[in-house]
Amino acid sequence: METVPKGEKAQDTLKVRVWRGDAAGGEFREYAVPARENQTVLDVVTQIQREQEPDLAYRFACRVGMCGSCAMEVNGRARWTCRTHVKRVAAPGEALEIRPLANLPVIRDLATDMAPFFDKWARAGGTFQPKDAPDGAVPAEFSVVPPESKQRREADAGIECIGCGVCYASCDIVAWNPDYLGPAAMNRAWTLVNDVRDGARRERLEAVSGDAGCHSCHSTQSCTERCPKNLDPSSAIAGLKRTLFWDSLWGRLR
Amino acid sequence: MSARAGRHMWVAQRVTAMFLGVAVLVHLVTIMVAVRGGLSATEILGRTQGATGWFAFYAAFALAAGLHGAIGLRNIAMEWLGWRGRGFDMAWLGIGVVTALFGIRAAWGLYAS
Numbered sequence: 361m362e363t364v365p366k367g368e369k370a371q372d373t374l375k376v377r378v379w380r381g382d383a384a385g386g387e388f389r390e391y392a393v394p395a396r397e398n399q400t401v402l403d404v405v406t407q408i409q410r411e412q413e414p415d416l417a418y419r420f421a422c423r424v425g426m427c428g429s430c431a432m433e434v435n436g437r438a439r440w441t442c443r444t445h446v447k448r449v450a451a452p453g454e455a456l457e458i459r460p461l462a463n464l465p466v467i468r469d470l471a472t473d474m475a476p477f478f479d480k481w482a483r484a485g486g487t488f489q490p491k492d493a494p495d496g497a498v499p500a501e502f503s504v505v506p507p508e509s510k511q512r513r514e515a516d517a518g519i520e521c522i523g524c525g526v527c528y529a530s531c532d533i534v535a536w537n538p539d540y541l542g543p544a545a546m547n548r549a550w551t552l553v554n555d556v557r558d559g560a561r562r563e564r565l566e567a568v569s570g571d572a573g574c575h576s577c578h579s580t581q582s583c584t585e586r587c588p589k590n591l592d593p594s595s596a597i598a599g600l601k602r603t604l605f606w607d608s609l610w611g612r613l614r
Numbered sequence: 615m616s617a618r619a620g621r622h623m624w625v626a627q628r629v630t631a632m633f634l635g636v637a638v639l640v641h642l643v644t645i646m647v648a649v650r651g652g653l654s655a656t657e658i659l660g661r662t663q664g665a666t667g668w669f670a671f672y673a674a675f676a677l678a679a680g681l682h683g684a685i686g687l688r689n690i691a692m693e694w695l696g697w698r699g700r701g702f703d704m705a706w707l708g709i710g711v712v713t714a715l716f717g718i719r720a721a722w723g724l725y726a727s
Contacts, residue, residue, distance in 0.1 A: 537693065570615070570617030570620025571698075601624075609629075
């Protein structure tokens with residue numbers, strides 16, 4: 361039996377519309393969940409799965425905004441459900457509408473296939489490629505990277521990304537062009553372009569060029585607006601464009 | 615289209631934009647200065663015929679406008695209509711060059727007629 365915390369009325373319920381389906385298609389179904397003074401959207405989804413529909417598929421792990429696996433679209437905006445209180449997105453009496461992240465293939469219900477998202481990290485050169493000194497020794501820059509240097513500050517600005525996919529699901533360009541690398545992959549590329557220890561600057565800049573890369577970004581900044589970590593992928597992409605512009609003009613890239 | 619070609623087109627569009635920004639100003643200011651007190655076709659031709667500097671300026675202007683416009687329209691068509699691929703790219707290149715040639719022909723007419 362549901363226990364009702366002190367000070368709450370037993371009959372208060374929250375209406376929730378949850379998208380149910382798979383890659384072939386689906387529809388919204390309505391559920392009623394006990395309304396609490398303090399509850400997150402993830403609490404609501406968990407209540408439905410544990411008490412009403414055991415076959416509801418969704419993904420979560422840490423519940424505290426560290427892992428980035430519980431992102432879903434809540435009332436039209438991609439969010440971390442674990443860090444989104446119901447009262448922040450729905451006024452009293454208003455319904456919640458929860459669907460899987462946009463721009464990604466659905467596996468089932470609220471769980472999306474993140475493979476295209478991470479494949480694009482790889483395509484954008486998201487792996488650190490250490491510089492080799494000519495004699496095979498550890499290069500001098502490895503030992504000293506001043507935290508206050510301009511390049512390190514640029515890298516630090518984007519380094520906290522945990523790959524939740526909120527920016528990717530919020531990006532209009534990804535919706536228009538499925539090949540577009542997306543904000544997270546290019547934010548990652550920009551941190552590595554600014555990493556003085558990295559030796560693959562040129563290859564990475566080539567990888568983020570062109571119609572599928574930074575040059576298609578319109579700087580509408582939905583990524584920056586919605587990033588739960590308050591990162592600024594839009595500025596990172598602008599940095600890539602700037603670097604590629606001057607490198608192309610001065611012939612540093614062919 | 616390769617990533618390199620895409621990057622070069624982006625750079626070309628930005629460089630032509632910078633040039634056009636200045637060129638449009640020069641064009642408008644020249645009109646305002648030249649028109650003072652009225653202007654006839656004979657007067658215009660008197661100034662433009664044999665003026666190599668003005669011909670070079672307007673030829674560059676037309677070339678920049680043709681390329682800039684075609685690259686921009688290509689981007690819009692890719693996003694809004696899904697017109698992607700080599701065939702469309704060649705068509706846009708053709709449209710850009712033809713637009714530029716019309717402008718250059720007009721400038722040549724004022725210079726050489």
